Every structure is written in structure tokens, then in C-alpha cells.
Amino acid sequence: MLAQYRDLLGARHLDVGPGTAWFLKHTRSGSRVDITLMDLNPNSLETASARIASLHPKTITADVLEELPGSVAVYDSIGVNYLFHCLPGTWDDKGAALDHLAPHLDDDGVLFGSTILGSGVEHNALGRRLMRFYNRVGIFHNSDDDVAGLQRALEARFREVRVDVVGRVAMFSARGATA
Ligand SMILES: C[S@@+](CC[C@H](N)C(=O)[O-])C[C@H]1O[C@@H](n2cnc3c(N)ncnc32)[C@H](O)[C@@H]1O
Known part of the structure; x- marks a missing residue:
């Protein structure tokens, strides 16, 4: 995931659901990147902004x-790392996030991220317990998230899509928004 950030981070980057901004901190982009953080949770934005304060991120x-x-502008890259397994609903519902973000991607820009799959992959015993617990209390919403649904959601909105499954995680990137 860090390699994906290092490879794909653009000059104007929007990070959606930055959590603690661990990846942005360790990408070592220097000050050449104009970073905007978006989250529904103001506490996450506060923590993430503080962690990468030297990059002077904007927040939404x-x-x-x-x-x-x-206030959402146009970006060279949009990161949605470990966001989709937190979003409620099916891939059709989660696709609304892509509908909202795609118009904010520059023509040459890239949307990238990763998500933990809940269907079509074998979690180990601890993973299965954690997945059950997180889905039960509403931290995760990914019991039915399969890689085919993710691929379809991306291909419905972008011309160029790459999805790789690594363990139980789908890593993806998409370019060329169609709408
Ligand atoms: C698991 S954390 C991912 C953290 C970080 N991207 C990473 O990879 O380390 C999920 C983040 O998405 C945010 N989030 C969840 N649902 C969201 C939504 N509907 N809109 C915006 N942010 C959301 C959470 O507040 C949290 O910061």
C-alpha cells in the first residue's frame, strides 16, 4: 500500500478517509504535494492533519x-485507502462514492486505494472472528464485498482499471473517468 502511495501520489492529492494519515506521512512526498484530507469524522481530520502538519493539508x-x-477541487490523485470496507451497503451503494469523486479527478489523474474483501477470499480463524465482530458492530460493512463487484463498480466509471488481490485485500487504481 505504501508503494502504491509512493507510485501514484500526484501533485494535487485528495485523501478520502485518511484515518491517521500513516501512509501520507510515510510516503515522504516532501512539500511539493498539495494535500486535501476529506473525512466525515472531524476527529480523524484533526489527527491526520496534525500528523502531516508540515505538508499544510487542507481539510474537508x-x-x-x-x-x-x-470546496472539493480537481486533483491529480485521489486516495481511498481502506475506505470501501467501512462504507455501508452493496457495491452499488458504495459506488456512489465513486460517482461523487470521479468528476474531481483530472483527465490524467488516478484514483487508487485498497479494501479488505469479505467474500470470495479465505480469512483465517482470527480474521473470520474479527470480520464477524467488526461487521456486527458496524465498523466494517464488507461481508458481501467481492472482487468482481469492486471491478464492476470501477469499470462502470473509469476507462482504465487495475485490480489485484493480495491476500484478502483488493488493491486498485483507475484512470479516465467516463462521466
Ligand atoms: C479504516 S480507516 C482508513 C484509514 C487510512 N486511509 C489508512 O489506510 O490507514 C477509514 C476512514 O474512512 C473514514 N470514513 C468512513 N466512512 C466515511 C464516509 N462515508 N465518508 C468519508 N470518510 C469516511 C473514517 O472516518 C476513517 O478515517
């Missing part, structure tokens, strides 16, 4: 499943 409090505020 917004739910990626809702229409996005006017």
Missing part, C-alpha cells in the same frame, strides 16, 4: 456517500 468534513461540498 464530508460524507463521501453524499453530494460533495463546493
Whole structure:
């Protein structure tokens, strides 16, 4: 995942669901990157901003499943790392996030990320327990998330799509928004 950040981070980057900004911190982009963090949770934005304070990130409090505020600009890269397994619903519902983000990607830009799959992969005993617990309490919503659904959701909105399954995680990138 860090390699993906290092390879694909653009000059104007939007990170959706940055968590603690661990990947942005360790990407070592220097100050050449203009970073915007978007999250529905202001506490995450505060923690993430503090961690990469030297990069002077902008922040936007917004739910990626809702229409996005006017302060969302156009970006060379959009990161959605470990976001989709937290979003509720089926891949059709989660696809709303892609509908909202795609118009904010520059023509040459790339959307990238990864997500933990819940269907079509074999979790080990501990993984199965964690998945059950996280889905039961609503931290994860990925019991039915399979790689084919992710691929379809991306291909419905982007011309160039790459999806690789690594263990129980789908890593993906997409270019050329069709809408
Ligand atoms: C598992 S964390 C991912 C952290 C980080 N991207 C990483 O890879 O380490 C998921 C993040 O997505 C945010 N999030 C969850 N649902 C969201 C939504 N509907 N809109 C925006 N952010 C959301 C959470 O607040 C959290 O910061």
C-alpha cells in the first residue's frame, strides 16, 4: 500500500478517509504535494492533519456517500485507502462514492486505494472472528464485498482499471473517468 502511495501520489492529492494519515506521512512526498484530507469524522481530520502538519493539508468534513461540498477541487490523485470496507451497503451503494469523486479527478489523474474483501477470499480463524465482530458492530460493512463487484463498480466509471488481490485485500487504481 505504501508503494502504491509512493507510485501514484500526484501533485494535487485528495485523501478520502485518511484515518491517521500513516501512509501520507510515510510516503515522504516532501512539500511539493498539495494535500486535501476529506473525512466525515472531524476527529480523524484533526489527527491526520496534525500528523502531516508540515505538508499544510487542507481539510474537508464530508460524507463521501453524499453530494460533495463546493470546496472539493480537481486533483491529480485521489486516495481511498481502506475506505470501501467501512462504507455501508452493496457495491452499488458504495459506488456512489465513486460517482461523487470521479468528476474531481483530472483527465490524467488516478484514483487508487485498497479494501479488505469479505467474500470470495479465505480469512483465517482470527480474521473470520474479527470480520464477524467488526461487521456486527458496524465498523466494517464488507461481508458481501467481492472482487468482481469492486471491478464492476470501477469499470462502470473509469476507462482504465487495475485490480489485484493480495491476500484478502483488493488493491486498485483507475484512470479516465467516463462521466
Ligand atoms: C479504516 S480507516 C482508513 C484509514 C487510512 N486511509 C489508512 O489506510 O490507514 C477509514 C476512514 O474512512 C473514514 N470514513 C468512513 N466512512 C466515511 C464516509 N462515508 N465518508 C468519508 N470518510 C469516511 C473514517 O472516518 C476513517 O478515517
